[in-house]
Amino acid sequence: MSKPQAKQMSARAAYGRLWRDWLKPHWGKMLLSMLLMALVAFASAGYAKFMEWVIAGLDQPDSGVIWWGPLGIIALTMTRALASYANQRVQNRVLSTVQADMQKLMFKRLINMDLAHLLAESPASLATRFSADIELIRNATTHVFGSVRSVLTLVAVIGVVLSIDWVMALTLLGVFALAFGPIGLTGAKVRKLSTNTQKEIAHMTEAVNEGLSGIRIVRTYQLEDWVRRSSDAVFDRLLGLRISLIKWQAMVTPMVEILAGLSIAILLFLVSWRISSGAIDLAGFIGLISALGVATNPARKMAGAYAIGLQGMAALERVYELFDVENTINDGDFSFPEGEKAKGDISFEDVGFTYPDGHQALHEINLTIPTGKTFAFVGRSGAGKSTVFNLLPRLFDATSGQVKIDGRNINDMTLSCLRNQISVVGQESVLLTGTVLENIGFGRKSADRDAIIAAAKAAAAHEFIEKLPQGYDTPIDPAKHAFSGGERQRLSIARAILRDAPILLLDEPTSALDAESENTIRAALDDLSEGRTTLVIAHRLATILDADQIVVMDQGRIVDQGTHDELLEHDGIYAELFSLQFDLSPSNGKRRNSKSFSSPRRKRGMMERISRFFGGSDTA
Numbered sequence: 001m002s003k004p005q006a007k008q009m010s011a012r013a014a015y016g017r018l019w020r021d022w023l024k025p026h027w028g029k030m031l032l033s034m035l036l037m038a039l040v041a042f043a044s045a046g047y048a049k050f051m052e053w054v055i056a057g058l059d060q061p062d063s064g065v066i067w068w069g070p071l072g073i074i075a076l077t078m079t080r081a082l083a084s085y086a087n088q089r090v091q092n093r094v095l096s097t098v099q100a101d102m103q104k105l106m107f108k109r110l111i112n113m114d115l116a117h118l119l120a121e122s123p124a125s126l127a128t129r130f131s132a133d134i135e136l137i138r139n140a141t142t143h144v145f146g147s148v149r150s151v152l153t154l155v156a157v158i159g160v161v162l163s164i165d166w167v168m169a170l171t172l173l174g175v176f177a178l179a180f181g182p183i184g185l186t187g188a189k190v191r192k193l194s195t196n197t198q199k200e201i202a203h204m205t206e207a208v209n210e211g212l213s214g215i216r217i218v219r220t221y222q223l224e225d226w227v228r229r230s231s232d233a234v235f236d237r238l239l240g241l242r243i244s245l246i247k248w249q250a251m252v253t254p255m256v257e258i259l260a261g262l263s264i265a266i267l268l269f270l271v272s273w274r275i276s277s278g279a280i281d282l283a284g285f286i287g288l289i290s291a292l293g294v295a296t297n298p299a300r301k302m303a304g305a306y307a308i309g310l311q312g313m314a315a316l317e318r319v320y321e322l323f324d325v326e327n328t329i330n331d332g333d334f335s336f337p338e339g340e341k342a343k344g345d346i347s348f349e350d351v352g353f354t355y356p357d358g359h360q361a362l363h364e365i366n367l368t369i370p371t372g373k374t375f376a377f378v379g380r381s382g383a384g385k386s387t388v389f390n391l392l393p394r395l396f397d398a399t400s401g402q403v404k405i406d407g408r409n410i411n412d413m414t415l416s417c418l419r420n421q422i423s424v425v426g427q428e429s430v431l432l433t434g435t436v437l438e439n440i441g442f443g444r445k446s447a448d449r450d451a452i453i454a455a456a457k458a459a460a461a462h463e464f465i466e467k468l469p470q471g472y473d474t475p476i477d478p479a480k481h482a483f484s485g486g487e488r489q490r491l492s493i494a495r496a497i498l499r500d501a502p503i504l505l506l507d508e509p510t511s512a513l514d515a516e517s518e519n520t521i522r523a524a525l526d527d528l529s530e531g532r533t534t535l536v537i538a539h540r541l542a543t544i545l546d547a548d549q550i551v552v553m554d555q556g557r558i559v560d561q562g563t564h565d566e567l568l569e570h571d572g573i574y575a576e577l578f579s580l581q582f583d584l585s586p587s588n589g590k591r592r593n594s595k596s597f598s599s600p601r602r603k604r605g606m607m608e609r610i611s612r613f614f615g616g617s618d619t620a
């Protein structure tokens, strides 16, 4: 995120929060799981104690040990196995639910997040939080919570050993304490490595995504080697990190093995002394050996859980980061009563805007757009036209000055009220998963089928929709891009017609449509903007000529404003843009309406027109 790297949170803080926010609501199931784990622990440790009894019973012929011995072992192992199975199911249910809840909340946060924050990180990197990070958290939680069972088993084992011989018990405790010291030392290293690994996984997703989404360009320009080189570098870095991570993580297991060996060595060393002094007998000895056998596995698991738990913290931090981003675009209080709308009078007062990266894109914008008028925005690429548009629905907030609708600061309105006053027809009409009907219906949530079809007709979209396999009920798969540019535009116009908002933001497509589509779409747009306050980023001459006012922008400022003729007379940037970008030679007069600002220039015709306009004689 755009925030500076927050300092690492402590393990207690990270897992404490996991417990408070996510696990606690499931405390009933967690408690059940703990009880089951306790059962497993006692059955495991009980095994050692039981062995002591069995061996002791062998000395007494009438003890019946030949029967209750084996039966007892079966009962203990069955209890252990069944409790373990039940525990896994309960735990898994809780953790999977938590996992899904986290994903839902993360998505909710993302979808509501300020654009400034959202744009600070690539979508691919954000997406890894849903997969790699969440998976790691789940894995870590399973291990950390599961180590409750290991702790209980160890406590029970120590209890059993204590009941057999307290000297042994103390010795064992000492050995454990010694062994966990070095294991702890590996922790800091593991944690740092796993933070870097998670970041690198995000980079990897970005790299793959970039290569694939740009595949057409990659193929055409034969950039395969180029994209492969940069993604190979990411894969290699990831490889390096994984190798170091495993190096440190895997150290834990041999440490525990050594711990187990050490315990047995000490035990053997002590045992003859304890036996000769009469402190323990053969039965006690067997009990101790069994206890050690039982203790090795939980000790190893605990150490493993420690390493994985640290890895989970790196992921937890990344996920909390998303939960904690504070929105700076906050709701105001005002909203119109049911059924009422704004008139649509817009004013910009000394508006300045600086992008989060520090780039000042707008300076002192002052502009009043009366209700129902159409203002065309023109200017070079990067002049700030789209930025002005983004301020109206508050995708970003002006960093200075005020934007007002009907004289009311837009920051004082609720976001939903504000956005209900605005419809947008963009260059790229965005289609979402759903049917054609639903995609138009997004314009107004309460619209019924008839209203949607009426809007589609007004947008000249009805005809092509009818031809679709299931008409209005044809499902749209956004990944497949099944619609042409013109069709998409018509769908988005239909959406805007349905919305029936007093303000229309229109970003004209630069891409050329065929003349027929162009005319139908233009007619639909004219109808749409009728009676609405319309701001249009204009690329077509016809749009510019039809506008009530033309606003000329340059380097984040409004440098001129007026009608077409007035602006030409000013002989400023407008005249320059106009002359450079429109082909106005008489022979092309019929087609000039379909010419775009971006179309190829034809110098000769243009010069003729300009010189005629200014009455010059140099090129005549």
Ligand SMILES: Nc1ncnc2c1ncn2[C@@H]1O[C@H](COP(=O)(O)OP(=O)(O)OP(=O)(O)O)[C@@H](O)[C@H]1O
Residues within 6 Å of the ligand: 119, 355, 356, 357, 359, 361, 379, 380, 381, 382, 383, 384, 385, 386, 387, 388
């Ligand atoms: N998200 C962003 N972060 C930082 N700077 C940005 C961002 N978006 C745009 N800019 C910069 O702000 C300036 C104005 O951009 P804007 O998109 O408003 O221009 P425009 O007039 O719409 O250009 P075009 O005609 O090419 O669409 C440009 O210099 C651009 O590089």
Ligand SMILES: [Mg+2]
Residues within 6 Å of the ligand: 385, 386, 387
């Ligand atoms: Mg733009």
